[in-house]
Amino acid sequence: xxxxxxxxxxxYLSKILPLDDVEAFEARLKTDxxxxxxxxxxxxxxxxxxxxxxxxxxxxxxxxxLQSISNxxxxxxxxxxxxxxxxxxxxxxxxAIAASIALLLGIFALNQFSNPTYNDYADYGSIxxxxxxxNNELLNTAEHAFNSGNYAKAEDAFRxxxxxxxxxxxxxxxxxxxxxxxxxxxxxxxxxxxxxxxNSVYKNKATWxxxxxxxxxxxxxxxxxxxxxxxxxxxxxxxxxxLLRQLD
Amino acid sequence: MGxxxxxEDQKYIEGLLNNNSFIIQAIYDKFVPKVVNYIKLNNGxxxxxxxxxxxTLVTIYNQANEKELKLTCPxxxxxFLLCKRKWLNELKKSSKKEVTINxxxxxxxxxxxxLAFETSVFGEKEALFAEMFQKLGNACKDLLAATFKIKSMxxxxxxxxxxxxxxxxxxxxxxxxxxxxxxKSPKFNQLNN
Numbered sequence: 001x002x003x004x005x006x007x008x009x010x011x012y013l014s015k016i017l018p019l020d021d022v023e024a025f026e027a028r029l030k031t032d033x034x035x036x037x038x039x040x041x042x043x044x045x046x047x048x049x050x051x052x053x054x055x056x057x058x059x060x061x062x063x064x065x066l067q068s069i070s071n072x073x074x075x076x077x078x079x080x081x082x083x084x085x086x087x088x089x090x091x092x093x094x095x096a097i098a099a100s101i102a103l104l105l106g107i108f109a110l111n112q113f114s115n116p117t118y119n120d121y122a123d124y125g126s127i128x129x130x131x132x133x134x135n136n137e138l139l140n141t142a143e144h145a146f147n148s149g150n151y152a153k154a155e156d157a158f159r160x161x162x163x164x165x166x167x168x169x170x171x172x173x174x175x176x177x178x179x180x181x182x183x184x185x186x187x188x189x190x191x192x193x194x195x196x197x198x199n200s201v202y203k204n205k206a207t208w209x210x211x212x213x214x215x216x217x218x219x220x221x222x223x224x225x226x227x228x229x230x231x232x233x234x235x236x237x238x239x240x241x242x243l244l245r246q247l248d
Numbered sequence: 249m250g251x252x253x254x255x256e257d258q259k260y261i262e263g264l265l266n267n268n269s270f271i272i273q274a275i276y277d278k279f280v281p282k283v284v285n286y287i288k289l290n291n292g293x294x295x296x297x298x299x300x301x302x303x304t305l306v307t308i309y310n311q312a313n314e315k316e317l318k319l320t321c322p323x324x325x326x327x328f329l330l331c332k333r334k335w336l337n338e339l340k341k342s343s344k345k346e347v348t349i350n351x352x353x354x355x356x357x358x359x360x361x362x363l364a365f366e367t368s369v370f371g372e373k374e375a376l377f378a379e380m381f382q383k384l385g386n387a388c389k390d391l392l393a394a395t396f397k398i399k400s401m402x403x404x405x406x407x408x409x410x411x412x413x414x415x416x417x418x419x420x421x422x423x424x425x426x427x428x429x430x431x432k433s434p435k436f437n438q439l440n441n
Contacts, residue, residue, distance in 0.1 A: 006421055006424030007420045007421070009423075010417075010420035011416075011420075014416070038427070048377050052396070053392075053393055053397050058267070059310070059313075061267060065272065067302070069269065069276060070276065073280065074298050124269075127269055129267075170266070201259040201262070202270075235270070235274040
């Protein structure tokens with residue numbers, strides 16, 4: 001293609017081509033195959049560049065978050081598989097020692113887990129909100145306060161954010177968790193009940209956190225009742241079953 | 249295309265797009281172990297699996313961002329096929345051979361095959377575009393970064409101290425140059441075949 005063609009493509013795309021020229025341009029797109037192909041490719045690269053630069057920050061924060069979740073995940077599984085591999089080399093008398101240690105650990109664990117606590121199960125990690133949305137400063141504050149454990153400040157930010165975006169289930173869920181942390185159970189439970197009855201993606205999460213809220217309130221009966229409603233396809237189903245076993 | 253029903257697993261795509269830690273975590277808990285298993289059975293290590301998975305999720309994120317990815321099949325099948333394809337390409341590159349292609353791990357619908365194929369072509373194209381962008385001269389790189397970050401071309405022109413008409417013309421030529429670099433690369437022909 002000639003330089004002149006690229007200039008024409010850009011003028012057409014930025015809608016500054018005079019009307020007569022637009023007609024001529026569109027007619028040529030229909031008849032000149034090579035021109036048409038080049039134009040579409042130009043458009044494709046232009047769209048690629050636009051997204052690349054516009055989303056640079058959001059994409060960076062996504063990749064950082066992904067990296068940390070990934071590292072966490074793989075460190076956990078790596079440790080368990082290391083233990084498994086080593087255990088293969090154990091011979092019989094080592095098994096005996098291992099068994100007695102296991103017994104001691106078992107007794108220890110029994111004591112530990114007979115009283116499961118909120119902190120054993122609340123595993124929400126850090127959140128990342130500053131991707132899209134117009135009120136970036138407030139989102140920043142909420143995210144930062146939440147991740148650094150400053151829940152009073154986070155509550156403030158979430159309250160204001162939800163005022164601006166009343167139907168945002170994600171924000172509501174985080175606000176509810178914030179309220180659990182602040183021991184404001186009435187507020188937390190109300191929001192979680194709503195989410196649980198709704199149809200958002202956060203339905204299952206909300207049910208799980210409602211159970212944890214009850215656990216933190218030491219209302220084991222209510223906790224059990226909620227746990228029993230967690231569906232099998234929920235991400236926290238395994239954890240819920242485990243907690244149920246400990247409470248029953 | 250509009251006729252196809254969007255699968256409920258679209259929530260995973262939205263979750264990635266919104267950088268939602270809960271959803272990303274759920275993907276790792278539910279779908280990643282199978283991929284790791286597959287890669288380890290096929291000459292790979294856990295570390296390699298970790299990289300493949302991360303790259304795949306970034307590709308899905310980018311496609312969702314740029315092309316409004318609509319999932320018409322279960323995420324499980326789609327994600328597995330994508331990772332698998334990426335891993336097989338990786339093996340081809342490093343010429344580690346003897347790949348067991350175990351097609352029985354999942355029953356994969358045509359829909360999943362098609363969608364995974366689309367995404368992986370998208371990913372390979374993006375990688376090629378990024379590589380070629382780096383080959384542009386600095387003047388082009390800076391100008392393009394400025395034009396797409398700053399909305400108004402007038403402001404761009406002011407910022408780099410040229411006239412508006414010149415900045416726009418330069419932008420067209422730089423994108424034109426980029427299209428030529430991409431077209432000339434051997435990888436581009438492989439992708440289009």
